Amino acid sequence: MITRERYIPPKGAEDRIRKRRDTLDLLLARKGERIVVDAPLAIIRAALESGISYAAGYPGAPTADLIDMLSESSTLLKDLGIFFESSTNEASAATKLLASVYDRIHGFVNWKVVGTNVAADVLAHITSSGTVGSAVIVVGEDYETESTTVEMKSYMYGKGFAIPVIDPIGSPMHVYRLAKHAFRLSEYSNMPVMLLLRPMAANCIGSIVCEDDIKRPEVSVKDRKSIWEPDLSRYTLTDTAKLHAVEKYSERIPRAMDYIASNRLNDYIIGDSREEKSGSRNSISSSKGSNIGFITHGGIFNSFITAMYELGRADVSGSCVYDLLNLNVVYPIVPEEIIRFAADKEMLFIVEEGAPFYIEESIRSILHAAGINSKVYGKMSNGGFIPPTGALDVDALLESLSRMLSLVEPYYTMPRERLSEIMKHKERAIRSTLKVRVARNPTFCTGCPERPIFTAIRWLDERFGRSIYTGDSGCYTMARLPPFEASDTFTGMGTSLDSALGLSKLYKRRVIAVMGDGTFFHRGVTNVDNLLYNISNDSDVNIIFIIFENYWTAMTGHQPNPASKVHSTTTATTQGEPLSMNYAGEFPTRASIESILRAHGVRWIRRVNPFDFYSTLETMLEAYMVEKGVRVIICDGECTLARMRREQPVIESMIDKGRRVEQVKYRIDEEICSGCFPCEKYSGCPSVTMVKNPNPLRTGYIKQTEDTCTGCGICGITSIFGLCPSTYRVRIVYNPTRWERFMHRLNMYAIRMLMGRGAKVDGWKVESRGEKGMMGRQDGVGGGI
């Protein structure tokens, strides 16, 4: 029996209602309880209710949260005996689905939309074999490129590999409902099922009512099976693969269609104008059909209804004036459903997002085959009502829908009037703010260990000519933006070194490739081999390969990777070996990037501490001077954000306990800063802001440091512009030793003597800001709101 009390110490019922409920508590909610969750947690809940035995994934926006939450609840997973793996890439994660192929074992994997490409090879095999247990693939679909670099659909994999694709309506309630169906559908149809989660839905909080208690899996890590009786007909080889393909399309897909139709996974909404006549909702009555119908899909259903509402043809409860078919399962599309819906329609409007338009194509061919002659409007013919590419949000839909409606009801002008009203409102807003808008681009955090490297690159390139910069996926992608503008190419995860090889063979220039540690372990390692294998010893390639070893996969929210270090003193390190940490809370041996590279045959490797800027610069200069072969620089500095979050509370408690603590802050002297600002293009630190020059005879602004400074000192190295002495360092020593205090007093006394009355001259004082808070914004996440 799974009870909360085993995991959470009882505090009294009332207390629990009032206090924030953490992931674990929410997952332990009982049947019938109403809980507030976001969509990823709803999926985990649905999975636990379905009795999964394994979960795996590679984190990536928009579903990076899902893996984090699994990690947070690792005690529960361990207790239930669920195998949870933080894979280093999507292909490894996809391979875990194999467990469902040979036995009735359930589980799910997760990655983001472009991750499907990495996992595609594995998926092709798994889908060929088919599964016995249920296997769900949760994909962070991102057609609107909120957090992804390319506009692509996972649908093509669904269609190509025969994986049912569920595209739920974007709210936790629907995601939860359909996630449960996904597991059942997978088991029923013997196919892995893809569940798409879009950014809007993935970051949405809503409430769900739990349909079930969570279940212990039948086969678990604790209760392992002793019998291995594989059904070798599932083995993918030429002879079986042919049979698999037949099975796929003659058995599994029809079964899936059967499930979809019988469980009504797709929503039929009968036009409200006829509601009195037909009387019932959610049941189609083809005999009393009106002649107009809309077909849309789950991901854009909410936008569709809201746009219709704005045009006066729907209301917020989801009822529409016209008949509506909402496809929550976009592949396979059940022909009977479409035919039934379209049979009595004269006009059929298909509202589908983006290109290529699979849904519209399928529906058109179904209708053609069935000999139904309704006029179909969508993207393809009759003027193309829906924009062929791009995300369909309400604003994008308004125009398309009003054009459609004017075709349906040509004498009714309300939608068009409403549209022009909205357009006018938007135009006015845009026009009036044109001159006061500010472009805001993301930049490296205060104290980021990557900033010094780009400062050095910029400084060296000004002297030795511009290099080609091959970028990769991670925080360093932001080097594309001002102030550094040092990233020229981007070709997906872990490929910067490959791009560098190609470019350096074809261009007579220095190529600088950058990669983070997470990306390196994801796919970068193979790149190193590819590179070394394809250049001879006397080849004149000129590549500098910089690896940012910051111990975390920082871009997606500080997930551990094989290079992560354990900092907690409570974990026992057996032989003094540095340990790593994984999601499941276990401590494997830490991978050393340096040793890997040496073993693979790289000779020139240097390790730098980015905060020691001058030695970094010297090393970089050395790399620049070699001008031949591959030079690897490992930038060894922990992500400051992660470090500060961990260390700040410790430091504060140490100060309170009376221990000696030294803190460093950098400041800018407002009397000396002349406001010339070339320094800013080498740093771009968010903690540096501008205030107007306090000297009344001087115009313009000067720099000022906010209190969020972490003391990395990169602003202090602006002296590379000649003598710029405006930055100074403040060392604050809390609880100094007696000797220190004595010497300090003595020194200050002597200085006072030397200074004489000159000390009394007051400088130009700018009103100080940010002196009071200790850390300001940096610890904002854990601190105040």
Place this chain on the structure above:
Amino acid sequence: MLSSRLRVYRVLVPSVGGQGGGTISEVLYRAVIIERERIAKENGMLDRIAYRTDLEYRYMIPGLAQRNGSVYSAVAFVSPLEFELPERVVIAERFHTASVDVMVAQELAEAVRFAGDGLLKADSTAIVNEHRFLTTVEKMPITKNLIPVDEQIAVLKRLVGRYLGIDAHELALAHGMKPVYANTILLGALAASNALPISKDSYIDAIEERFSGKVMDDNIEAFKIGYKHIMMMLLEDSNRDAGVMMMRKKREVTADTTDITEQSMEEILSRNHRRVMLSRGKRDADRYVELIKRLSANNNNNDSSNNDRSIPDTLIKIIAEGIGQLVEFEGWHHADRYMRMVLAIINIDRERGDGTFRLSRIYAMHLAGRLMRWEGPFEVARIKSRKVITDTLHYRDAYGKGKDVIVKVEALLQPNVEEMYGMVPKRIHDTICRLIPSWPEYIERRRYDGKPISIDLTSIGGYIRLWLLWKLSFMHKHSVRYNKEMEFVEHFTRVVKDLAMIDYELACMVADYAQYIRGFAHVRARNIDIFNTLVEYVVRKGLEMDDALAYTDHRITKASLRAAMNLITLDGEGKDKVIKFMDELYTLFKDGEYNKIYARLAMRQLVPL
């Protein structure tokens, strides 16, 4: 037909990544649930909503959270007062044009961006934190100023129904809180604004639900500060019966300069007298008074001869401040030189000017502020060495509240060869030059980019080094650098005078460039170089074109000067861009394609940096 027309509220929370906008919306979301349950309980309707799961949503698009990018989150909910609930509700959707009822913005520029997308309804309420987090691009260029905060506020007010501005950042600091609590202050402001049908208690309950321990207490306190602040503001406004409400507060990043004309003459004199007295002694302080007397005597003389051509007060104030700064910087001889130069320009102004003494004002200000008072090693040593104690005390106060703290201040210096050599007396330099003719080239070529020296100013060993340099500052006026700078000042004055004879307006424009001659060592040298380029290339060629086309108002010169100013970013590339641009213009001029010249100029002036 369509039955339910529910009152749906949409709240948008734009913010900068890492500030905690997501948490505001989360607390708001919880407050909605609490409020709904409370009202339902009071009306005995709890069972009717207990299993409704889609009445409220909160979503956020994190974008690049933590990395200072633009992010937003949003809450949408059916009014808690509604009980006629339909089977389901479809409101979890990205907000569209004219749909947002309330905007709680954590940053002014972000508020402007979302208002500019037209998301807000015409009768919406905007609660805006007027604190600015500057963007990287805003901080970079020198010739482009920031967009004034007041302008942004004015635009926002036009776009929303009700505007409530509050500098939550300052308010948090004023109450001794971390800047992050600005967020909870905004939430308090939201509660006080009464824009949403949620009671104050529900917000506090939601904060209690979301946080725990000390953080919870602090958040509740911050919430109450925000609540009280807006309540007071609304009360004041209702007393004044004003239509638009906002908090008036002096802001930092608004005006371009501290307006010296707002200070009284006595204030300026006494302040400068004190400064000179303390840093250079009584003799120079007396000389300062003497110089000021001479200035006013000069003015009075002219006053008697020509009444309407007397120097206006504002100009006198600028000169008085300038003299004060220069006496303190270098000594009275320097200030005397300054006064003579300014008086010469004033005379030209009397003859050629329009009576406003604009040119003199610009010239006097920049000459004293930038050209004759630059930061060489002596000056830096002087400023640094006299600030140690004040800085130490300042930081001890800031960080050492109730704690045992000592503060060390370390100066980071990197005197490069050019700067160091600049301190050598000119006579010695001349002698070396006579002996070794290639010496100047050699010294020009050498540039040292090494490690900076960090000097612990709070130890006597470190301090004494700067102190010695400070005490050697009497050598300054004999140094190579001093002579070089003064040569440029002479050149600058000559150019301004010459141009004033040709075109007063043009002279003002060129004189105004002096404000960009800033920076240290080679940055300053580069800026001086750009000035020469402007004169040699832009003005000279422009005048040539104007003369040929018989434009007496020199419109091409002015337009190209403005365009050139737009091109200069002072990062070393600006100069090449200007030269390329002028060459292009000149070629067009030679080819006789005048229309293209105008088009090109018009475009260049419009396009910002």
